[in-house]
Amino acid sequence: MTPAPVVEVTDLVVAYGAATALDRVTLSVAEGEMVALLGPNGAGKSTLANALAGLLRPASGTVTVRGRLALIPEGRQLFPDLSVADNLALGGWRSGVRDPSAVYDVLPRLAELADRRAGVLSGGEQQMVAFGRALMSRPDVLVVDELSLGLAPNVTAGLARHLAELNRARGLAVLLIEQNARLAFELCRRAYVLESGRLVTEGESAALAGDPRVAGAYLGGAIT
Amino acid sequence: MMLGRVAVPLAAAVTLALPAVLDDSALAVYVLLGLAAMVTVGVSLLMGYAGQVSLGQGAFYGVGAYTAALLALNGLPPLLGLLAAPVAAAAFALVVGLPLLRLRGHHLAFATLAMQLILLSLAGQLDFTGGDIGLQAIPPFSAWSFEAGGVTAYAYLTWAGLALVMLVTRNVIASRPGRALRALATSETAAASSGIPVGRYKLAVLALSAAFAGLAGGIYCFYTGYVAPGSFPVLISIQYIVMAVVGGLGTIWGAVVGAAAITLLVQGLDRLANLPGMPSYAPGVLSYAVYALVLIAVVLFLPNGLVPAIRRLLSRERPAKTR
Amino acid sequence: MSAFLTYLLNGLAVGCAIALIASGLVVIHRVTGVVNFAQGTFAVVAGLCASSLLGLGLPHGASELAAVLAAAVAGLLTGLAAVGRPGTTPLSSLIVTLGVGVLAYAVEIVLWGDQPRSAPGLAGSVTVAGARIQTQHLLVIAVTAVAFAALALFFGRTYLGKALTACASNPYAARVVGIDVRRMGLLAFALGGLLGGLAGVLVTPMRPISFDSDVTLIVNGFAAAVFGALTRPVITLAGALLLGVAETMAAGYGYGSHQLEIALGLMLVVMIVQAGRRPAISQEPT
Ligand SMILES: Nc1ncnc2c1ncn2[C@@H]1O[C@H](COP(=O)(O)OP(=O)(O)OP(=O)(O)O)[C@@H](O)[C@H]1O
Numbered sequence: 001m002t003p004a005p006v007v008e009v010t011d012l013v014v015a016y017g018a019a020t021a022l023d024r025v026t027l028s029v030a031e032g033e034m035v036a037l038l039g040p041n042g043a044g045k046s047t048l049a050n051a052l053a054g055l056l057r058p059a060s061g062t063v064t065v066r067g068r069l070a071l072i073p074e075g076r077q078l079f080p081d082l083s084v085a086d087n088l089a090l091g092g093w094r095s096g097v098r099d100p101s102a103v104y105d106v107l108p109r110l111a112e113l114a115d116r117r118a119g120v121l122s123g124g125e126q127q128m129v130a131f132g133r134a135l136m137s138r139p140d141v142l143v144v145d146e147l148s149l150g151l152a153p154n155v156t157a158g159l160a161r162h163l164a165e166l167n168r169a170r171g172l173a174v175l176l177i178e179q180n181a182r183l184a185f186e187l188c189r190r191a192y193v194l195e196s197g198r199l200v201t202e203g204e205s206a207a208l209a210g211d212p213r214v215a216g217a218y219l220g221g222a223i224t
Numbered sequence: 225m226m227l228g229r230v231a232v233p234l235a236a237a238v239t240l241a242l243p244a245v246l247d248d249s250a251l252a253v254y255v256l257l258g259l260a261a262m263v264t265v266g267v268s269l270l271m272g273y274a275g276q277v278s279l280g281q282g283a284f285y286g287v288g289a290y291t292a293a294l295l296a297l298n299g300l301p302p303l304l305g306l307l308a309a310p311v312a313a314a315a316f317a318l319v320v321g322l323p324l325l326r327l328r329g330h331h332l333a334f335a336t337l338a339m340q341l342i343l344l345s346l347a348g349q350l351d352f353t354g355g356d357i358g359l360q361a362i363p364p365f366s367a368w369s370f371e372a373g374g375v376t377a378y379a380y381l382t383w384a385g386l387a388l389v390m391l392v393t394r395n396v397i398a399s400r401p402g403r404a405l406r407a408l409a410t411s412e413t414a415a416a417s418s419g420i421p422v423g424r425y426k427l428a429v430l431a432l433s434a435a436f437a438g439l440a441g442g443i444y445c446f447y448t449g450y451v452a453p454g455s456f457p458v459l460i461s462i463q464y465i466v467m468a469v470v471g472g473l474g475t476i477w478g479a480v481v482g483a484a485a486i487t488l489l490v491q492g493l494d495r496l497a498n499l500p501g502m503p504s505y506a507p508g509v510l511s512y513a514v515y516a517l518v519l520i521a522v523v524l525f526l527p528n529g530l531v532p533a534i535r536r537l538l539s540r541e542r543p544a545k546t547r
Numbered sequence: 548m549s550a551f552l553t554y555l556l557n558g559l560a561v562g563c564a565i566a567l568i569a570s571g572l573v574v575i576h577r578v579t580g581v582v583n584f585a586q587g588t589f590a591v592v593a594g595l596c597a598s599s600l601l602g603l604g605l606p607h608g609a610s611e612l613a614a615v616l617a618a619a620v621a622g623l624l625t626g627l628a629a630v631g632r633p634g635t636t637p638l639s640s641l642i643v644t645l646g647v648g649v650l651a652y653a654v655e656i657v658l659w660g661d662q663p664r665s666a667p668g669l670a671g672s673v674t675v676a677g678a679r680i681q682t683q684h685l686l687v688i689a690v691t692a693v694a695f696a697a698l699a700l701f702f703g704r705t706y707l708g709k710a711l712t713a714c715a716s717n718p719y720a721a722r723v724v725g726i727d728v729r730r731m732g733l734l735a736f737a738l739g740g741l742l743g744g745l746a747g748v749l750v751t752p753m754r755p756i757s758f759d760s761d762v763t764l765i766v767n768g769f770a771a772a773v774f775g776a777l778t779r780p781v782i783t784l785a786g787a788l789l790l791g792v793a794e795t796m797a798a799g800y801g802y803g804s805h806q807l808e809i810a811l812g813l814m815l816v817v818m819i820v821q822a823g824r825r826p827a828i829s830q831e832p833t
């Protein structure tokens with residue numbers, strides 16, 4: 001029995017002018033599943049994330065999302081001039097949820113930061129605000145573009161714990177885009193590898209971690 | 225390329241032959257068109273190459289006109305006045321450009337507009353510029369034994385002026401600094417970091433465009449015989465932008481085509497508006513509407529302008545023969 | 548002394564009208580990054596509308612309200628032209644608003660002719676500490692105060708206001724959370740039209756307005772907005788009051804013919820000083 005997919009991408013092509021950033025990409029995320037997407041810089045991971053969020057128009061192919069999708073964009077992308085509370089409230093634009101208290105229950109640290117301007121927070125705190133802002137839309141699936149980017153390992157581990165907990169308790173599906181393959185394999189049962197706009201490998205995390213090519217490129221087994 | 229080698233001499237020959245066959249009212253349009261084209265070539269250079277919007281090009285036109293008029297009225301030979309007009313306009317551009325060109329985008333647009341408004345207001349109040357009435361009874365243009373008697377003479381003078389302006393612009397664009405300027409229009413930061421003296425180049429382009437406007441202003445003052453602040457309204461500066469944008473920024477022929485298209489369109493509508501039975505406000509209303517609608521439509525739907533669009537059409541029709 | 552006080556109060560009233568124009572510029576620029584050249588046009592449209600409606604016998608209040616709404620619609624239409632098409636750069640948008648301003652000339656001349664028109668305002672005057680001030684001037688000051696307070700509340704306290712600020716603060720992030728940035732831009736233009744319209748109905752009783760009054764209005768408004776770097780309403784208000792008082796004092800003490808030069812000169816100095824303070828690199832995308 002395979003649960004119905006919440007995200008289904010078929011033969012997706014996205015181009016920036018003449019340059020093709022995604023070339024016939026097909027992937028899916030099932031209900032309540034955590035899936036990783038790996039790939040080197042410039043592979044097209046963020047492009048895929050933006051296409052999933054409906055921010056980029058596909059040149060061809062389809063993106064189907066069942067339920068609500070929320071994006072934690074690369075580089076947090078907060079509203080720096082607004083307070084943390086306002087950032088969270090605006091996260092509820094789609095869902096109509098204005099009151100962040102449910103998010104404060106999950107991420108209590110945010111309640112302490114509520115009145116601070118988002119622009120002055122540390123990187124870890126900003127990522128937590130971006131996380132909370134995404135949760136405000138009551139998503140069925142969360143796309144996280146580079147959870148660990150620029151964060152200390154213990155901060156990343158904390159955020160990863162929250163992610164796993166939300167997945168377990170609420171059945172939140174997650175597409176995790178990561179440079180840190182170890183973290184991705186640990187959190188996700190399944191993974192895709194994207195290179196130069198094309199999917200090159202996919203499979204169970206355990207199997208991929210054992211694949212010498214993947215291990216060499218993403219687990220620091222060899223210098224390429 | 226091949227098209228250009230035939231079309232340019234052809235256009236030059238036809239326009240040079242035209243004054244001999246046109247009647248006086250058509251010649252008046254010919255002169256106005258040529259003068260507008262001279263200013264527009266400068267505006268197009270400034271916007272397309274230096275990436276700067278000037279809403280005050282009419283001020284340089286005015287400086288040229290007043291300079292030539294004042295010199296001629298004080299007994300100096302008109303030729304000297306005509307030569308001084310572009311020099312004075314360029315010098316004025318250098319002086320105001322030094323502080324103003326530290327501004328960019330909409331700031332520069334408003335600053336140049338402010339410059340023109342200040343200049344107009346001063347010209348309307350000072351005694352030596354004749355106040356609101358302006359300067360009258362400017363002698364006709366003359367050089368050596370030649371005296372410009374009728375419109376035809378001014379048509380030839382305008383033709384020569386425009387040819388000079390286009391030739392200078394062509395050489396500037398083809399020169400090494402000209403190619404560096406191209407980079408400037410795309411990204412000032414990138415241009416600066418690759419060692420191009422951005423500030424000096426921008427100032428030079430502003431001065432050059434002012435010189436073109438000044439030259440046109442000089443011819444204009446001899447042609448009409450009077451100048452007043454009312455001859456250089458803010459709308460005239462907007463009109464040059466419309467012409468430059470319509471033709472296509474940064475192309476010499478675009479400026480000329482834009483000036484021609486708008487001038488002829490407005491003149492044609494003017495005829496229509498002056499037909500019996502039309503309300504008295506019709507000429508003004510129609511020309512405002514044309515400027516506005518053409519400007520908006522071109523910016524939104526044909527952002528590269530007419531000439532590049534036509535070029536693209538032509539090259540699409542015969543893709544094989546590019547050489 | 549009482550002459551000075553009279554000039555000061557009159558100057559504040561003039562400054563308030565400038566402030567309303569400028570606040571519209573700031574609202575639009577903050578949300579869309581576009582400097583709206585047609586901002587003065589909104590005031591002209593509202594002023595002319597009000598004078599017509601009052602002339603038709605509609606009561607005060609209703610006439611002004613309808614005129615301000617007409618200006619808001621004009622703002623919305625301007626926005627549609629300027630930012631309605633995806634991919635229009637701010638500088639292209641500026642040129643489009645320039646076109647809208649000229650187009651408005653054509654429409655206004657057809658509807659109202661090319662002669663200046665006035666409208667009756669609040670009659671009478673009051674004496675404050677020996678200085679006579681017209682009631683209309685007091686009304687202008689009061690309405691401006693209310694308008695700025697309402698703007699502050701709207702942007703600082705309401706959800707919609709915060710969404711508008713979010714578009715200004717990070718348009719990409721605004722799209723990420725699902726805000727339609729283009730729609731918000733149109734809303735900003737409508738709000739700008741409303742503010743410009745408010746200025747128009749307040750100014751018309753003080754000095755007659757004609758189709759080409761927009762140039763003076765926009766230049767003064769832009770000068771004031773420049774004080775606040777086109778983004779900060781409170782400094783813009785201060786700049787507008789300064790301009791209004793400086794111009795009125797100049798006129799009062801016999802330099803009336805140099806009013807415009809004073810405003811423009813001040814604007815140029817402020818812009819050039821500000822440009823000198825900013826590093827050149829950071830201003831690229833204007
Ligand atoms: N807005 C854009 N315009 C043009 N090209 C773009 C744009 N955004 C991305 N690209 C190009 O598309 C390709 C994919 O970029 P993308 O940001 O999706 O990669 P990525 O996998 O997220 O890389 P990274 O790991 O560095 O975040 C790159 O070659 C990039 O240069």
Ligand SMILES: [Mg+2]
Nearest residue numbers: 045046047074
């Ligand atoms: Mg990326």
